Amino acid sequence: MPHSFYARMVIAAVMPFMVMLTGCITLYQASQAEQHTARSVAQTLGVIADANHLMRLFMDAETAQRGYALTRDGDYLAPYQRALSMFPRTLGTLRDSVQGETQQQRLARANRLFRQWVKNVANVSIVETQGNGSGLPGAATPASKRLVDEFRVIMGNFIDTEEASLHVRQSDSRDAAMNAQRIMIVSILLALAGALVTWWPLFQRTRHAVMEITQRSRRMVEGDLSQRVILPGRDEFAWMAHAFNAMAARLEALVITEKRTSRELAERVHALVQERTRDMRARHALIETLQACRDTRSAQDALRDQLPHVFSHARGGALWCLDMHSPQPPQRVCHWGDAPENDVQTFQTCHALHTGQPQDIALPSARHASVCPHVLASPTPGRHLCLPLKGSEGILGVLQVHWLPERDADDDNDARVDFAKGVAEDMVLSLSNVRLREQLEEASIRDALTGLYNRRFLDETLARELARAERQAVPLCVLMLDIDHFKPINDDYGHALGDRALVAVAELLNAHVRRDDIVCRYGGEEFVIIMPGAGLDAAQRRGDHLRRCVSALDVEANVPAPIRLTVSLGLACYPQHGDNAEHLLHSADMALYEAKQGGRNRLTIASP
């Protein structure tokens, strides 16, 4: 039996058909035999009928002769005449129909007997016609009687033989019919049995395979991917089971991989979200802190504290700042992590500082020509980012960040670069705001013409310094200074020159006081110098020195000789000349008035 299910199906379909075909052929042959025997029977019946007919012809002829002999009536001879004409024909038919030597001999004998009888009858008739008509009629002669009797015996034997043959043939015909019936029944039974034998295993196999595959498939659909189809054998169902199992195993492996990948992805996303959230919080905290800073120093302190938290995922970093209004080299505000401690000279080679363009360097793959020299000074592998803090006025500084290389995490690295750029932009904005605020505040306390502190700042500062002097129990002097005869300068040379003179005196005052002294323009051509910690003597010496310097000052004008100035000064000292700002200023003002009244270009100490 082949292993292929398809081949077995073909066999199962063809085998009953072949059995039925064989049965039909056999049945056909049996029916042919039965027809043949039926023809033989019919032929034998015809022979028997012809034999009886032959006997009847002879008997009728003999009876006719007897009747004629008794009656001499010619009408009695009609059967005899018919027998004479029909006997040869009937005998010929019999001879053609009968087979077998004995039966042919019997027919030949019967023919001779009939011919002899006819001759006897004819001879007797001639004797009677030639004689006197006495004696026995021809048919009734003993010789004729013997002929007739012998004829009867021979034909009787002939018919007996044919009847025996008829019995045999009828029996054969019945047997053939029975055989045909048996063949038909056997063929049908064999076809049914063959169909049963071949189809039943196929049905069983199909039912089992379909149920097995259906059940396993249903369980797999419900989520149990460990299901496997068990169908031993080597047919198509076994192959299908093998394919199903291979498919299920692959699916199971894929699902396991997909679950693991999803879990890893979820963990990574969770970690990333946490990292981003932490970074964003740190970034917002930095922005808020920077927004609250009133000056650059506090902003730099905030950056020093918080940048390591903002870039907690970085390996290290540094912040360099420039003073826009000073030619000073950049200052490193802070650095954290394993950032190399570049000195100013090394840092000044940074491309970002010179080009104002961000430098994104991946070591060791980056081309050396495009890498900042300060990065090459300690070429740690990873991503090195130099971001210029570019404000509207120019470059405020450079932010450097360094990450270790992370394999298969290009998106993370890019996100970190974007984050760092965002932080740099925040810093630029915040530092610019702080600087703007500083400038505004500076402008609000400075005199626009001379750059000295204005009267508003004087009021605030004097009160604060007096409080400190009181707290520290130290003296404080206020020197009020007024340019003598300034009005004629304006009138004679114009306000522009008057302004230049004011600026020259302001610069001189600034240049000749101590660092802690505060020089203010009190109004017009009047100045006040707050001298914290200075006693009356020291202040007097400082005032006289200033007076002398001013009198030596040359203010260039469009006249042959430079203009010379003199100043009058009033000096008041805490605590002896006043214990608050208003009182102290008033005392200084009174002393100044006295100096003016005293002839100008002199210093007068306030009265106690």
Ligand SMILES: Nc1nc2c(ncn2[C@@H]2O[C@H](COP(=O)(O)OP(=O)(O)OP(=O)(O)O)[C@@H](O)[C@H]2O)c(=O)[nH]1
């Ligand atoms: N060019 C210029 N002149 C100013 C400025 N502020 C005040 N002045 C002038 O300074 C002059 C002050 O004159 P006065 O108050 O009469 O005093 P003075 O001429 O110096 O005389 P004495 O103080 O008595 O010696 C006025 O003419 C003001 O217009 C300023 O910012 N620029």
